[in-house]
Structures are given as structure tokens and as C-alpha cells.
Amino acid sequence: MTSHSSTTHESSTTAPATRPAAPMTMAAALNAAIRDAMVDDSSVVLFGEDVGPLGGVFRVTDGLYAEFGETRVSDSPLAESGIIGTAIGMAIYGLRPVVEMQFDAFSYPAFEQIVSHVAKMRNRTRGKIQLPIVIRIPYAGDIGGVEHHSDSSEAYWASTPGLTVVTPSNPADAYSMLREAIASDDPVIFMEPKSRYWSKAELALPVRTAPMSTAVVVREGTDVTLIAYGPTVKTALATAELATEEGLSIEVIDLRSLSPFDDATVSASVRKTSRAAVIHEAAQFGGYGAEVAARLTERNFYYLSAPILRITGFDIPYPSPKLEEYFLPTPDRILAALGTWEWS
Amino acid sequence: MPHDYVMSLNVESAPVLTQAAPTPLRLIDDAGRAVDPSEAGGFALPAPDILLGLYRRMVVARRFDVQVTALTRQGRLATYPSALGQEACEIAAVASLRTDDWLFPTYRDSIALLTRGVPPEDILASFRGEWHSGYDYYQHKIAPQATPLATQALHAVGLATASKLKGDHTVALTLLGDGATSEGDAHEAFNFAAVWQAPVVFLVQNNQFAISVPLDKQMACRTIADKAIGYGMPGYFVDGNDVAAMYAVVSAAVDTARNGGGPSLIEGLTYRMEAHTNSDDPTRYRDSSDVEVWRGRDPIERLEKYLVSVGVLTDGERAGITREAEELAAATRECMTKTAVIDPLELFEHVYATPRTALAEQRDFLANEIAEHEAAAAKTTGETA
Numbered sequence A: 001m002t003s004h005s006s007t008t009h010e011s012s013t014t015a016p017a018t019r020p021a022a023p024m025t026m027a028a029a030l031n032a033a034i035r036d037a038m039v040d041d042s043s044v045v046l047f048g049e050d051v052g053p054l055g056g057v058f059r060v061t062d063g064l065y066a067e068f069g070e071t072r073v074s075d076s077p078l079a080e081s082g083i084i085g086t087a088i089g090m091a092i093y094g095l096r097p098v099v100e101m102q103f104d105a106f107s108y109p110a111f112e113q114i115v116s117h118v119a120k121m122r123n124r125t126r127g128k129i130q131l132p133i134v135i136r137i138p139y140a141g142d143i144g145g146v147e148h149h150s151d152s153s154e155a156y157w158a159s160t161p162g163l164t165v166v167t168p169s170n171p172a173d174a175y176s177m178l179r180e181a182i183a184s185d186d187p188v189i190f191m192e193p194k195s196r197y198w199s200k201a202e203l204a205l206p207v208r209t210a211p212m213s214t215a216v217v218v219r220e221g222t223d224v225t226l227i228a229y230g231p232t233v234k235t236a237l238a239t240a241e242l243a244t245e246e247g248l249s250i251e252v253i254d255l256r257s258l259s260p261f262d263d264a265t266v267s268a269s270v271r272k273t274s275r276a277a278v279i280h281e282a283a284q285f286g287g288y289g290a291e292v293a294a295r296l297t298e299r300n301f302y303y304l305s306a307p308i309l310r311i312t313g314f315d316i317p318y319p320s321p322k323l324e325e326y327f328l329p330t331p332d333r334i335l336a337a338l339g340t341w342e343w344s
Numbered sequence B: 001m002p003h004d005y006v007m008s009l010n011v012e013s014a015p016v017l018t019q020a021a022p023t024p025l026r027l028i029d030d031a032g033r034a035v036d037p038s039e040a041g042g043f044a045l046p047a048p049d050i051l052l053g054l055y056r057r058m059v060v061a062r063r064f065d066v067q068v069t070a071l072t073r074q075g076r077l078a079t080y081p082s083a084l085g086q087e088a089c090e091i092a093a094v095a096s097l098r099t100d101d102w103l104f105p106t107y108r109d110s111i112a113l114l115t116r117g118v119p120p121e122d123i124l125a126s127f128r129g130e131w132h133s134g135y136d137y138y139q140h141k142i143a144p145q146a147t148p149l150a151t152q153a154l155h156a157v158g159l160a161t162a163s164k165l166k167g168d169h170t171v172a173l174t175l176l177g178d179g180a181t182s183e184g185d186a187h188e189a190f191n192f193a194a195v196w197q198a199p200v201v202f203l204v205q206n207n208q209f210a211i212s213v214p215l216d217k218q219m220a221c222r223t224i225a226d227k228a229i230g231y232g233m234p235g236y237f238v239d240g241n242d243v244a245a246m247y248a249v250v251s252a253a254v255d256t257a258r259n260g261g262g263p264s265l266i267e268g269l270t271y272r273m274e275a276h277t278n279s280d281d282p283t284r285y286r287d288s289s290d291v292e293v294w295r296g297r298d299p300i301e302r303l304e305k306y307l308v309s310v311g312v313l314t315d316g317e318r319a320g321i322t323r324e325a326e327e328l329a330a331a332t333r334e335c336m337t338k339t340a341v342i343d344p345l346e347l348f349e350h351v352y353a354t355p356r357t358a359l360a361e362q363r364d365f366l367a368n369e370i371a372e373h374e375a376a377a378a379k380t381t382g383e384t385a
């Protein structure tokens, strides 16, 4: 990283005013969120593998190096623990680092820094040191990725006290939640569903959606609540659409935040429909769905007409591209699972 | 810098791996004599008043260390990793820094905290088991003592880089153990620092053991300092029991970092005189005769001989230093009599900046449970009375 005390590129940027609505991919929305945050707050810095001139392997940081320069956007050496560890030191000194783990499975070398320091620093220092770091992790599959490029690692992070774990499912949330994550004084694991990077929406930036910590009912229904997040929101919505043919009214919840979990919104929906299933790509055993099912059961047992189901990836490593269609939960598989309930 | 113990990127002076380990740089020898300037690697012996100051701080630090070890043996502290015998490294590190520089210490380095001004009760908070860490980081510019090995080295590199990005002149110094240099984070830190030319100093205290494991089971190269060349930064192999040499080299490295010259790796060759912690049993893995050899190389005695020989350490000085050390020991014992009561509900306070409903519920649950227990206890006391 080179310092340019007097030659910062900030002068070339403008404060983000409301811009006319335009179709935008999730990747572009994330890019805009980082850019706007960097314009608003000079303490925001960005680094990671290939995030500089290349703009990241998914182009999420496209153009930022050119706009902000080496001082604020830089390619780091290729070492994930090093990226997180140095981000911690920068945050102690007052910067707000936004760092990228190139792919889900390549965040594992940084596990110790994230779990032992990022998550614990505020607590172990009795609130004296805070680490406003955003760790962006492209995750999940359905992109025909080779081995180690399609993991869903959310349960590791979500079960770690001290971390905030969020995942947008659409471009508007991508922008809004990333702005909120960067502004947060808590460290945030920001999980980006790779298969949704190229999904498009009409956005008038700077768009603001519901608070990052809340779940949202994205489709109302009366018979079943499908609880999804990130890549499976699309699957759940498709399932709900298909179910109308069978006269089944499905409510779909986009969790958005995995930690914290929005008990109020989800429990209200489950009490209304009395049936719920949680859908994720990650393996089932010890997965995030287990927590969802357990806490909803504890809180709403007497409102339930059926056990809460988990429709998830199998308990196997993520398969090769030609086999991933068998692994991923599909609307058919979800409907079949709902059909195993006794319907009276 | 043609000396064997000063590695640089200069190809002519690059180390040859088949060479025997060099002797470490020293400015004052075991017998307390200043070495010939021709053997001083271009480093000047610090002035007598500086050496006297280092001596005073080493004596005071040792008194603290011995006191805390005693308290631990009495079972009054959960644990304490002693730095007995490593005072030259610890004190040289702190003395080389300005107040606005940052120190990134490990569990081993409590006397460095003490020397930088952290009150004994704040140092002992973690060892007493009150909270995981207990001092004012921003006041003292000291990061929390790190236990996950070598992780703090990356934090130091990050902070130093942030200082550079902001155009400040803050330097970061991190302390590492010899065993910790085997960790991936140590290598990542060395490499990031060199690539980013971060104003950071890595000071490895080679006390020759990682708990029970000797250095030859950690690495196959001559010295830890040799590794620096692989990353593109200078490495210095220094007698870690010679505070004069340690101070001269660390200060030079800190100056280099401050002036834009990038990172340095310094290895101080020393010895861990005590057990790893109170729960360790060193008789299972090392000979007490080795320990005795190193007792003969004591860093404080060595400097004392020198200072007496040049007439700087008078009886009056000595008495003053002893008094200061004893006062500190008394204050340390005294702080143990005060029991810090931490409200268990504070457990929920510092996990997140943003309040969470679930944590508030758990805090209320614990509060209720405590209240019920207290009510039950009061009732029992009432009945027996």
C-alpha cells in the first residue's frame, strides 16, 4: 500500500445524491454501495485479492481503484489470514476496512483471525476496542463452480458470538445492507450469493430497504411459511408460485440477517400459517436450518400443526458442476417435502 | 553491513545456509565489558544515562515478575507466564518506542506493559480471571495481550500500514516468541509488512522453547533472523540478554520504520528461566544444568557489572532502584487484596455495539436467576437465624 498524503483522488468524486432509476445487477449495486461509502467516509479502505485494477473476480470492486487510488483500494498479498489480521490493525487505528475473501472456501485460512479476534475484540476489551470491519464473502453454488468455489459457510460464522452475519438476496438489499454494514461499528460478515450477482432490478440509488437486522416477508401467504435467505429466496418464491397451482398459499420470508435472527417477524409468520420449512444450500446436519427450526419450535410449539422441515443440501461435500442440480433444493423437492406433512 | 549477524538484501552479505549459526551481536559481553567497536556491527554503545535507565527498568520489572510468580504459586492468580531472564528484550522494546507508537504484546510480555506504564492491577485483571483483558489500550497504545500465537503480528502490520496511509509517523512493534515464528500468521505478517513497507518492527524473543519444544524442532535454518532475507527486509541476530545491544538495534529499527525505511525482523537470543507457566513442568524436557548456564548470563547482572565498572551505578542509585522495586512489589501485593467485583450482567454488554433482543433476553434471564438464588439464600439464612 502506497501512501499519498496530498494526492488522494477524493477530489474527483462527488457526494452521492439521488440518481435516476436504472436497471442494475447485484454486483453493480454492491459496487455502488462501496463507492458511495468511500465517498462519504474517508476512513473506508478496501483491499483483498485482485480487488484493485481487475476489480475483483466478480467485478464487484470494478473502477474503485481507478477512482480512489492505491491509498484506499489495493491488492493485498495472497493470504486470507493476513487480510483479516491487517484489517484488524487498521481498524484499531481508526480505519473502516472493507475486505474481500475471494470465495467462500478461501475464507477458511482466516478462520482464526475472524473467530478469535474479529468476533471477540469488543468483548475482551470491555468495549474499548471496536472493529468496524466488513468481510465480504461470495458464497454458495449454482454457478457451475469447480471444487472449493460453492461452499455455504454461513453456519460457522452465525454460530460465533460477536459476529453479525447478513446476506442480501436482491440488488436493492445488496446496496442498502452493504451501506449499513460499512457504517456499523460491529464487524459484519457480508455473504454475497454468487448465483445472484447478475440478477437485475430497477434501482434509484442510494436506495434504502428495511434495516439490515430484520427479516422481510417477500410474499404473503396463509398456509405455509418458507424461510429462505441469499440464493434460496429465489427458489422459495418459485416454489410459492408453483404451489398456487395446487391451491397452496405460501408465505416467503427472506431472513436477510442470519445473526441476529429476527425472531419477531419469523415467529409472527409461523404463528399465522402454523407450518414452516427452512431452505438453504448448506448441508443439513448442524446447519443454520437446525437453529431456525429449534428456536421457532421453542417459541411457537403450540401454534404449530406440523414439525418444521429443513429442505437443504445433502450432508455431503458440494458436488461437481455436472452433479450440482441433484444437490440444490428445487421447488419440486420443496413441494414434495411439504407433501409429507399430514394435511387435515 | 558486512557482519554475519546483520542480514541485508545485499547479495554479498546474504547468508549461506550451510554456515554455522553466527554469534549474536552484542555490545556488552557476559563479563560486563564493552566489546571492541570493531565487533559492534556499526552500533554504538548507548550512553551511560540511557543504560542506567534501562537497568533501573529491568530491576523493577524483574521484581514485579518475581512477585507475580509468587502470587501465582500461592494460588492467587489463575496463571502467569513469566518473562524472568528476558528483561533485556522486553525493556529494550518499550524503551525504543515513543508514547504514540504502538506495542502488540503476547501473554509473555506483562513486564513490557508494566514498563510502558500500565498499572499492576490492570495487568493482573486477566490473570486474576476477572476479564479477558483489562487495561486502557488507547491510553497506553498497547493492544490486548494476544494468546493465539503470531496473530498479533498481523494486527501490528495493519496498524502500521494505517499510520502510513494517514501520513502519520506512528510505528508498531510486535513481540513474538520463537515457536510463534512457525505459525502461518508470522509469515504472512513478515510478507505483508515487507510488501507494504509498513513501519513495523518484529521482535522475536527466542527463549529457545515453545512450552516444551526446543527451537530445532521448529525450524531447520540457522537463525530466525535469517528468515528476514526471504521476505526482503533486514534481519538482526542479537544477544537478547544484552540490553545495550537490544536497545541499540531495536531503536535503529524503529527509526528506520519511522523514516519510511520499512520493517525489520530482530531476533533476541535469550532463555526462558521459569516454566512456561505455573502449570508446566520443565523437568520433563530440559536439564536444570542448562538453566544454570543461562543463569550465569543474566541480563541484569551483566549490565550491573558494566555500570559499576564505569562508575555509573553508585550505592545511592542502587538503593533508589531497590526502593522503587520494593514499592512496586508492595503495590502489586496490595492490589491483590482488593477484589474487583464484576457484575455478571456485564457479560452481555460488550458483545455487540448494536443491541440485540436475544442477548437482552438472556441477560434478563440471568438477572432473574441471580435474584432468585439470592432470595433463596436470604430465606435459608433467615430460617437458620
Ligand SMILES: Cc1ncc(C[n+]2csc(CCOP(=O)(O)OP(=O)(O)O)c2C)c(N)n1
Residues within 6 Å of the ligand: B108, B147, B148, B149, B176, B177, B178, B179, B180, B181, B207, B209, B210, B211, B272, B276
Ligand atoms: C495458535 C496457537 N496454538 C497453540 C497455542 C498454545 N501455546 C501457548 S504458548 C505456546 C508456546 C509458544 O512458544 P513461543 O512462541 O516460543 O513463546 P514463549 O511462550 O516461549 O514466550 C503454545 C503452543 C496458542 N496459544 N496459539
Ligand SMILES: [Mg+2]
Residues within 6 Å of the ligand: B177, B178, B179, B205, B206, B207, B208, B209, B210, B211
Ligand atoms: Mg519461546
